[in-house]
Amino acid sequence: MTLEPREALQPALDIATETAARILTAESESGQLLVRMGSVSMPLLSALESLLFVADAPVEAEELARVLNAPVEVVERQVRALGELYREQHRGLRIAERNGRFQMVSAPEAGELVEAFLNLDTTTRLSAPALETLAIIAYRQPVTRAQIEAVRGVDCSGVLRSLLQRGLIEEIDRLDAPGRPVRYGVTDLFLQHFGLTSLQELPPLEPQEAEQIDAAMGATPKDAPTP
Structure with missing residues (x-):
C-alpha cells in the first residue's frame, strides 16, 4: 500500500537540476x-x-x-x-x-510486547531514585546536579553517573556561574525508553508539584524551563 500525505503539497518546487541524480x-x-x-x-x-x-x-x-x-x-x-x-x-x-x-x-x-519479544532482562529496570531524577531532568532541563539534589534532598552523584552510563541523560552545557557546573538533559534514548516522540508528550505536572520543584530549585514559575 502506498502511503499518502495528509495534504497535497504545492508542486511549485524549483529544485530539479539537469545533473541531479x-x-x-x-x-x-x-x-x-x-x-x-x-x-x-x-x-x-x-x-x-x-x-x-x-x-x-x-x-x-x-x-x-x-x-x-x-x-x-x-x-x-x-x-x-x-x-x-x-x-x-x-x-x-x-x-x-x-x-x-x-x-x-x-x-x-507495544512496549511490553517488544520487551517480551527481545527477552529484555527485567533486572535492568530503573530504580525509584533513578526515575525520580529522570523526571526532574525531563521536566526542568537543563538542570545542574545541585538543583536536582535540592529537589530530592539527597546526594545524586551515583544516580547521575548510572543514568549517563545508560545513555538516558547527557551533559548539555555548563552553567555560567562559579565552578561552571554541568547542566544535564535527557537523550533520544530516554524518549525511546518511555515511548515518547517528544518531551511535549510528558503528562503535565500538578500545579502544587511544579511549585515545589521550582521552589526547591530556586526558580519562579516564570523562570522555570519547560520541556
Whole structure:
C-alpha cells in the first residue's frame, strides 16, 4: 500500500537540476511529490519511510534533504505527515522528533510486547531514585546536579553517573556561574525508553508539584524551563 500525505503539497518546487541524480517533482494528476532516480520513481513519503527505517540513529532533516535533493522544509513537513499517519491509523510505529532529528520507533503501547519479544532482562529496570531524577531532568532541563539534589534532598552523584552510563541523560552545557557546573538533559534514548516522540508528550505536572520543584530549585514559575 502506498502511503499518502495528509495534504497535497504545492508542486511549485524549483529544485530539479539537469545533473541531479534524484529529482523531486509533482505528479500532475494528484499533486503527490515523487522522488526520481534514473528510471525509478516513488512517493517522497515512501522514500522518507525507507530512509528512517534503515537509519540506526536519529537523523537530521538536513541529511534527509541532502540525500533526496529536496528542500529541508518539505522534508520536515512530510516526515511529520508520516508520523501523523502512523498515529491516525494506530500503527505499530511512530516518528520521534527531537532537536530537528527524526527516528522511527515502536509505538509506546507495544512496549511490553517488544520487551517480551527481545527477552529484555527485567533486572535492568530503573530504580525509584533513578526515575525520580529522570523526571526532574525531563521536566526542568537543563538542570545542574545541585538543583536536582535540592529537589530530592539527597546526594545524586551515583544516580547521575548510572543514568549517563545508560545513555538516558547527557551533559548539555555548563552553567555560567562559579565552578561552571554541568547542566544535564535527557537523550533520544530516554524518549525511546518511555515511548515518547517528544518531551511535549510528558503528562503535565500538578500545579502544587511544579511549585515545589521550582521552589526547591530556586526558580519562579516564570523562570522555570519547560520541556
